[in-house]
Amino acid sequence: EAGVTQSPTHLIKTRGQQATLRCSPISGHTSVYWYQQALGLGLQFLLWYDEGEERNRGNFPPRFSGRQFPNYSSELNVNALELEDSALYLCASSLGPPFGYTFGSGTRLTVV
Amino acid sequence: AQSVTQLDSQVPVFEEAPVELRCNYSSSVSVYLFWYVQYPNQGLQLLLKYLSGSTLVESINGFEAEFNKSQTSFHLRKPSVHISDTAEYFCALANAGGTSYGKLTFGQGTILTVHP
Structure with a gap:
C-alpha cells in the first residue's frame, strides 16, 4: 500500500512569492491534515480537510490556504512568503479523527 | 485549551538500558x-x-505507554533500547470533541540518543 506522498521534496522561494505544496493521501483515507514543523516552534496544526471541505484551521494567517480535490488529494498554498515560513511542511491522512494519522515525509520550504 | 508537555528535551541512554520518555x-x-517517532529527514x-479501553498500549517494537487519567500522563517506556531507537519522539493529543476536534496537539519532542 502506497503511503502518503508529498511533492516537491524541497522548494526554494523568494520572499513575497507564492508556494504550492501537494499531498496524496493513502487510498481510502478521506481526511488530510497539514502541519508546519519550524525550527524551535515544534509541530503546529495548519489545516484539516475532509470530504472536500475545510473542517478546522490552526492559528495561521489567511495567506495560508488550501483545498482538497474530489480524489482526496490536497494542496497547500502559501502566499506572500515570509522568511519565517521556512519550515518542513508535513501532510497526514486518516480515515478521520480520532484515528492515528499517517504522515508523509514532508516538503522542506526555504524562503530566501 | 489543550496542551502537551514533554518533560525532557533530550534523553541519553546506553544500549540495552531501560528508558522512559515522559x-x-x-x-x-x-x-x-x-506517540510518534521521527527519524532524521x-x-x-x-x-x-490510546483511544479507549485498556490503559496500557503496546507497539510492535517493544515500546509501551500507559494512560493515567488521574495524573494526566502518557509516559512511553521500553525495557531495553537499541541503537536503532535513536530518534525524536513526540507525544500528541486529540480532543474527543469541541472546537479543536480533528487537530493533533504535539509536545515539543524528546530526542532519544542510544549510545553503544
Whole structure:
C-alpha cells in the first residue's frame, strides 16, 4: 500500500512569492491534515480537510490556504512568503479523527 | 485549551538500558493520546495510540505507554533500547470533541540518543 506522498521534496522561494505544496493521501483515507514543523516552534496544526471541505484551521494567517480535490488529494498554498515560513511542511491522512494519522515525509520550504 | 508537555528535551541512554520518555497533558474534554517517532529527514511514524479501553498500549517494537487519567500522563517506556531507537519522539493529543476536534496537539519532542 502506497503511503502518503508529498511533492516537491524541497522548494526554494523568494520572499513575497507564492508556494504550492501537494499531498496524496493513502487510498481510502478521506481526511488530510497539514502541519508546519519550524525550527524551535515544534509541530503546529495548519489545516484539516475532509470530504472536500475545510473542517478546522490552526492559528495561521489567511495567506495560508488550501483545498482538497474530489480524489482526496490536497494542496497547500502559501502566499506572500515570509522568511519565517521556512519550515518542513508535513501532510497526514486518516480515515478521520480520532484515528492515528499517517504522515508523509514532508516538503522542506526555504524562503530566501 | 489543550496542551502537551514533554518533560525532557533530550534523553541519553546506553544500549540495552531501560528508558522512559515522559508526557503530561492538559485538556478539559476526553482525549485520545498518541506517540510518534521521527527519524532524521523523515516524516512522523505512529508508534502507538490510546483511544479507549485498556490503559496500557503496546507497539510492535517493544515500546509501551500507559494512560493515567488521574495524573494526566502518557509516559512511553521500553525495557531495553537499541541503537536503532535513536530518534525524536513526540507525544500528541486529540480532543474527543469541541472546537479543536480533528487537530493533533504535539509536545515539543524528546530526542532519544542510544549510545553503544
